[in-house]
Amino acid sequence: xxxxxxxxxxxxxxxxxxxxxxxxxxxxxxxxxxxxxxxxxxxxxxxxxxxxxxxxxxxxxxxxxxxxxxxxxxxxxxxxxxxxxxxxxxxxxxxxxxxxxxxxxxxxxxxxxxxxxxxxxxxxxxxxxxxxxxxxxxxxxxxxxxxxxxxxxxxx
Amino acid sequence: xxxxxxxxxxxxxxxxxxxxxxxxxxxxxxxxxxxxxxxxxxxxxxxxxxxxxxxxxxxxxxxxxxxxxxxxxxxxxxxxxxxxxxxxxxxxxxxxxxxxxxxxxxxxxxxxxxxxxxxxxxxxxxxxxxxxxxxxxxxxxxxxxxxxxxxxxxxxxxxxxxxxxxxxxxxxxxxxxxxxxxxxxxxxxxxxxxxxxxxxxxxxxxxxxxxxxxxxxxxxxxxxxxxxxxxxxxxxxxxxxxxxxxxxxxxxxxxxxxxxxx
Numbered sequence: 001x002x003x004x005x006x007x008x009x010x011x012x013x014x015x016x017x018x019x020x021x022x023x024x025x026x027x028x029x030x031x032x033x034x035x036x037x038x039x040x041x042x043x044x045x046x047x048x049x050x051x052x053x054x055x056x057x058x059x060x061x062x063x064x065x066x067x068x069x070x071x072x073x074x075x076x077x078x079x080x081x082x083x084x085x086x087x088x089x090x091x092x093x094x095x096x097x098x099x100x101x102x103x104x105x106x107x108x109x110x111x112x113x114x115x116x117x118x119x120x121x122x123x124x125x126x127x128x129x130x131x132x133x134x135x136x137x138x139x140x141x142x143x144x145x146x147x148x149x150x151x152x153x154x155x156x
Numbered sequence: 157x158x159x160x161x162x163x164x165x166x167x168x169x170x171x172x173x174x175x176x177x178x179x180x181x182x183x184x185x186x187x188x189x190x191x192x193x194x195x196x197x198x199x200x201x202x203x204x205x206x207x208x209x210x211x212x213x214x215x216x217x218x219x220x221x222x223x224x225x226x227x228x229x230x231x232x233x234x235x236x237x238x239x240x241x242x243x244x245x246x247x248x249x250x251x252x253x254x255x256x257x258x259x260x261x262x263x264x265x266x267x268x269x270x271x272x273x274x275x276x277x278x279x280x281x282x283x284x285x286x287x288x289x290x291x292x293x294x295x296x297x298x299x300x301x302x303x304x305x306x307x308x309x310x311x312x313x314x315x316x317x318x319x320x321x322x323x324x325x326x327x328x329x330x331x332x333x334x335x336x337x338x339x340x341x342x343x344x345x346x347x348x349x350x351x352x353x354x355x356x357x358x359x360x361x362x363x364x365x366x367x368x369x370x371x372x373x374x375x376x377x378x379x380x381x382x383x384x385x386x387x388x389x390x391x392x393x394x395x396x397x398x399x400x401x402x403x404x405x406x407x408x409x410x411x412x413x414x415x416x417x418x
Contacts, residue, residue: 002184003290003291003294004179004181004182004183004184004185004186004291005179005182005183005184005185006175006177006184006185006186006189006190006289006291006292006295007291007292007294007295007298008295009185009190009295010189010190010193010286010291010292010295010296011295011296011298011299013190013193013194013197013295014251014255014295014296014299015299016197017197017201017251017255018244018247018248018251018299020201020202020205021201021204021247021248021250021251022243022244022247022248024205024208024209025201025204025205025208025223025227025247025250026208026227026246026247026250028208028209028211029207029208029211029223029224029227031211031213032208032211032212032213032216032220032224033213033224033228035213036213036214036216039213039214
């Protein structure tokens with residue numbers, strides 16, 4: 001164990017390395033680390049804000065969805081109401097139409113009946129006259145009774 | 157055979173304990189210590205400097221991450237212990253921890269590798285672990301001691317420093333005793349700091365050398381010696397880290413004692 005000038009040389013090395021560390025290593029690293037710390041803190045804060053915003057957006061979306069659901073239900077009930085209304089209206093119209101057609105048919109039938117009656121009456125008159133003619137032709141001179149027959153024809 | 161082995165063992169051990177040196181008397185320089193510590197220091201501190209210069213506050217690269225991890229660990233120790241404001245303490249602690257750890261780690265290289273390589277390169281003797289040289293440990297502890305004195309003056313002033321030296325711990329009437337105590341206390345700090353590191357590393361290196369001698373004693377011993385060497389190496393990983401940490405920690409404690417009046 002001999003102490004000699006090596007000690008001086010080593011002290012110089014030591015001082016030199018301390019100087020390098022103090023001047024060129026520690027300050028740079030310290031700054032970078034402090035800056036990173038700040039960035040991470042900011043990042044975490046931003047993430048927290050983002051989370052809150054997401055929650056509020058979800059809440060808004062939920063509200064909008066609920067509103068839309070309510071609206072849809074309302075529209076459906078209205079449509080159903082309208083549909084039954086239309087059906088009722090159609091029913092009423094059909095009934096009225098049917099009644100109208102029935103009345104017309106009845107009127108036509110009545111008309112036909114009166115026309116047929118008229119025809120019948122004329123034919124019965126003609127038959128009666130023809131019958132009477134046949135009877136009278138044997139007994140009565142047509143000329144004598146022509147006047148009476150014409151009068152009869154008019155009365156029928 | 158037996159005498160021959162003893163002879164070569166002694167030579168072998170002795171050979172491992174001599175520094176590669178130039179110069180005479182006090183003006184002797186241990187080239188191996190200066191070279192290894194300098195190369196290791198330059199390599200790691202310039203690498204760290206490059207990392208620090210490129211240091212980004214974004215996602216750090218692997219090396220930057222590693223450096224930041226070490227630096228943060230050291231800085232936390234400093235923050236826990238040293239409460240005054242100082243731009244020097246953390247860099248000082250970082251330098252000590254990183255440099256001492258690296259120099260200690262040279263111990264994990266098998267004992268003959270570096271000396272043999274250097275022998276081939278022309279150096280007759282070579283001690284690969286700079287921290288087994290007391291010159292280095294004392295250089296560091298005396299530098300710390302000087303800084304300690306400087307901090308005493310800086311934070312307490314000359315008056316405050318003298319007052320503390322003369323009145324603590326027994327009050328002003330026993331000032332010669334106080335002063336004597338203070339001198340012993342302060343001298344003991346650098347000596348214990350240097351000898352603790354030196355002793356631990358020297359002893360660890362010695363165990364490796366002895367295990368290597370054992371392995372060289374005969375073919376049958378090789379497995380045992382290798383196994384023990386592996387075990388001691390694994391254990392030594394703990395020791396080199398612990399010694400680097402202790403040197404750093406005590407430096408911080410001494411500096412904080414220098415900065416705070418007690």
